[in-house]
Amino acid sequence: MIAVGIIVSALLFAAVSLVLVRIVRGPTTLDRIVAVDVLLAVVVCAIAAEAAFTRDATSLPILVVLSVLGFIGSVSVARFSPRSRR
């Protein structure tokens, strides 16, 4: 199980770094909100994986909050983003 833990952490770490590059690069707000959504999904994956390795369910309620929060965030940004840029 320790080997699995190392592999999963490495994969998720690589994923988060790539997503962070996209958030920094942009170029538009919508690009960033899509990337932040992915970041949130990967963080949810990481917290769930952590709960799986330690067999400790303390952090599970955070997942419920995060999964709803990401939805509200991207919907509100999409709703109030400028209509036309050309």
Add this chain to the structure above:
Amino acid sequence: MTRAGWRDRLVAAAGLVAVWMLLWGVFSWAHLIGGIVVAAVVLRVFPLPPVTFAGRPRVRGLLRFAARFTGDLVVASVQLAALAFRFGHQPRSAIIRVPLRVPSDLVLTLTGEAVSLVPGSLIVDTDQASTTLYIHVIGVSGRDAVERFRRSVYETEARIVRAVGSDAEIRMLDSRASAGKGEHP
């Protein structure tokens, strides 16, 4: 309040109570009563727009839909992952119009959700009046791939109608299917 309206509210309340119970995790009568109170307050404060649910759930159709959906999900995820790791290849895409055969908001919503959950396809816009979905698809090589994808959306729609639709809607599906692949060129 009509009878159908009451039934819709009851279904919504049952869903909310189920979520409440899942949140607590253990069954107890106090949680059940608390859930019913919360559901009643929520439905009172945020009334639902009227969605006519004309059909009835069919176990066999639901199972068939769930099995195909899971299969599609896995296959499409692997395909998209392979596409991401093919460095130096720029994937081409298309925006496709799919006019659904059954004019029902519920079928439009469910088909849109199912198509959108499968990676590789994304709803860009909808037209409620003509129940049309505009879908962005990635990894499209040419015209025949577009037609193949259009057929797969029609199959998803048919599976959904066979799972939750009414008899009239299923007949509509069959009559339009025998008249040709669709009314659009």
Add this chain to the structure above:
Amino acid sequence: MTLQSVADVLAGICLISGALLSLAAGVGLLRFPDLLSRMHAATKPQVLGLLLILAGTALRLQNTVDITTLVLVGVFQLATAPVAAHMVGRAVYRAGQVRRDLLVVDELAEDRAS
């Protein structure tokens, strides 16, 4: 081999494949040419990747209270991800941030013009 170790192996497979899908999403997010294509990459960890990791966690925890929480997370995610994707996708199209040279056909533009 006991039942417990079988569950552990299955959980490990689920966790690793879920993490792999997340990595593929990161690569796609960085590499795909335009925003709508990147959104396709984004749906992967949100749907199958997350479901696999939740399944792996459920196999490890094996406790009814925790499993109902995990089911709830999965249900929320499945219900909300398409709505968010549709809202963002529509905003992207209406803002004109689509690479037209990469589209094979654009039937929405045909319909909006007529």
